[in-house]
Amino acid sequence: MLFFKKNQVKNQIKTNSKNLKTQTIKSSNEDFLDNRLYEFSKKVKKLSKDEASASLLARQLSRLIKAEKF
Structure with missing residues (x-):
């Protein structure tokens, strides 16, 4: 019985550390x-004053939106 409890605690620790890592990655991606x-x-x-730069900005915006979806 004690053996199973030790394994459960180890699994919980592993799960908690994985969750912490993913939260850290998400927050760094959001900051970026x-x-x-x-x-x-x-x-x-x-x-935004001329037409060529406006099209460049539109492309950059679409890339940002795509990056945010992933």
């Missing part, structure tokens, strides 16, 4: 996307 979105908004303010 937030930085990219901030940079993008700065570029929009600077470059």
